[in-house]
Amino acid sequence: MRALVLNGPNEPFSLATIPDPEPRRGEAVARVISCGAGLTIQHVKAGRAGVEYPRIIGHEITGVIEAVGQGVTDLSVGDAVTTYFYLTCGRCRWCQINRETLCENFGGYVGRVCDGGYAELINLPTQNYIKLPESLDWQENAAEVGVITDAIATPVKVIRHAGIKPGETVAVFGAGGGLGIHMVMLSKWAHAEVIAVDTATEKFSACRDAGADHCVNPNKEGCPELLKELSSGGVDVAIDFVSSTQTLETSIESLGRGGRMVTLGGSGESFAAHSHQMLQKELVLMGSRYATRQEVIDSLKLCGRGEVWPMVTETTDMEGAEALHGRLEQGLITGRAAIMINGPKDT
Ligand SMILES: [Zn+2]
Numbered sequence: 001m002r003a004l005v006l007n008g009p010n011e012p013f014s015l016a017t018i019p020d021p022e023p024r025r026g027e028a029v030a031r032v033i034s035c036g037a038g039l040t041i042q043h044v045k046a047g048r049a050g051v052e053y054p055r056i057i058g059h060e061i062t063g064v065i066e067a068v069g070q071g072v073t074d075l076s077v078g079d080a081v082t083t084y085f086y087l088t089c090g091r092c093r094w095c096q097i098n099r100e101t102l103c104e105n106f107g108g109y110v111g112r113v114c115d116g117g118y119a120e121l122i123n124l125p126t127q128n129y130i131k132l133p134e135s136l137d138w139q140e141n142a143a144e145v146g147v148i149t150d151a152i153a154t155p156v157k158v159i160r161h162a163g164i165k166p167g168e169t170v171a172v173f174g175a176g177g178g179l180g181i182h183m184v185m186l187s188k189w190a191h192a193e194v195i196a197v198d199t200a201t202e203k204f205s206a207c208r209d210a211g212a213d214h215c216v217n218p219n220k221e222g223c224p225e226l227l228k229e230l231s232s233g234g235v236d237v238a239i240d241f242v243s244s245t246q247t248l249e250t251s252i253e254s255l256g257r258g259g260r261m262v263t264l265g266g267s268g269e270s271f272a273a274h275s276h277q278m279l280q281k282e283l284v285l286m287g288s289r290y291a292t293r294q295e296v297i298d299s300l301k302l303c304g305r306g307e308v309w310p311m312v313t314e315t316t317d318m319e320g321a322e323a324l325h326g327r328l329e330q331g332l333i334t335g336r337a338a339i340m341i342n343g344p345k346d347t
Contacts, residue, residue, distance in 0.1 A: 003016060003118065004056065005055070006057060008047075009053075021122070022123070023067050025071050025072075026069060027069040027125055027126065028065050028123070028126050029068075030065050030121070030122050031342055032061050033340070033341060033343070034340050035058040036060025037321070038150070038178045038336055044057050044112060057118055058118040059116050060083075060338070061117035063122065066121065079129075085110055085150060085290060086106065087107030087110065100292055102289075117341070143340065144303075144310045144312050144338075149296050151179060157290070157291040160295070162237045162239070162288075164190045169195065169230070169256075170194050170238075171237070171251070172195070173250070174247070175212065181203070181210050181311060182210075187211070187239075194212050198217070199218060201215075206335065214230050224250050228254060234256020238260075248269070249272060252274075258281065258282055261286070312335060313336070314338075317340055
């Protein structure tokens with residue numbers, strides 16, 4: 001098969017022909033139609049997330065099952081699928097209650113500890129495949145369908161986790177990013193009033209298109225004062241995709257009574273919160289990580305019903321992947337991009 005192989009940190013893709021993967025017991029091989037390209041995997045390509053080389057990155061796939069290993073009964077050749085990003089044990093108490101992002105035996109990420117979707121074929125444990133609902137026309141919309149698994153599912157989880165209700169005010173920090181803009185979209189879908197916060201003002205028009213009622217550049221305008229003004233005293237939910245000390249503290253300071261702060265950035269930076277304010281306003285500070293399998297399934301169905309739809313602004317083929325990742329690194333992609341691997345007719 002042809003694959004985009006990374007041979008070291010911050011090296012260009014090597015478009016190589018390598019042996020086809022063979023599914024072992026409990027595994028299945030899918031033919032990849034498309035694979036989403038976002039900052040999460042660009043971090044790996046740029047060497048900011050450690051992996052063993054050679055490695056094939058990518059996890060937001062649309063694919064079709066091509067072969068199944070021994071003992072596989074829940075998938076058949078020809079099934080249209082997408083993938084779940086986390087390798088989890090399926091047995092611990094968190095997996096048992098459908099909170100597998102907290103898995104005690106977390107096995108890592110598809111496209112980091114095992115090869116991912118930037119190849120004509122992908123081999124994964126069967127529990128990492130999710131069958132596509134018939135309501136999704138994956139043959140016409142392969143690029144969009146593949147990115148639902150992360151770009152839509154991650155914000156869907158935040159909506160639930162933070163309990164965002166109709167009429168509430170939501171501020172999204174890092175709103176111009178690939179996930180941020182989908183968070184704006186999903187918050188609007190949840191009937192919130194949405195404030196997009198970003199220093200990349202060239203993304204504001206896309207943020208408005210995604211549903212932002214207000215766009216705020218924190219370098220130019222006083223945050224959190226402006227956020228408090230726009231929300232009549234403080235936002236109900238502040239969602240931080242940047243996760244710097246500054247954005248985390250601004251997020252908390254911008255909260256009103258009963259406010260919730262959600263961080264997804266995972267920078268590892270610390271922040272200070274005023275305990276008396278937390279008490280007086282009954283604030284909730286929380287982290288939210290990716291999505292559960294069920295939230296991915298629910299997101300696929302939401303898109304299948306036309307409730308929301310992911311924003312894919314660029315697609316290219318395997319030869320174009322290097323240039324596309326260069327644009328990702330420079331922050332020039334709006335929403336998501338995708339690599340088209342095999343045409344649906346080839347399957
Ligand atoms: Zn587990």
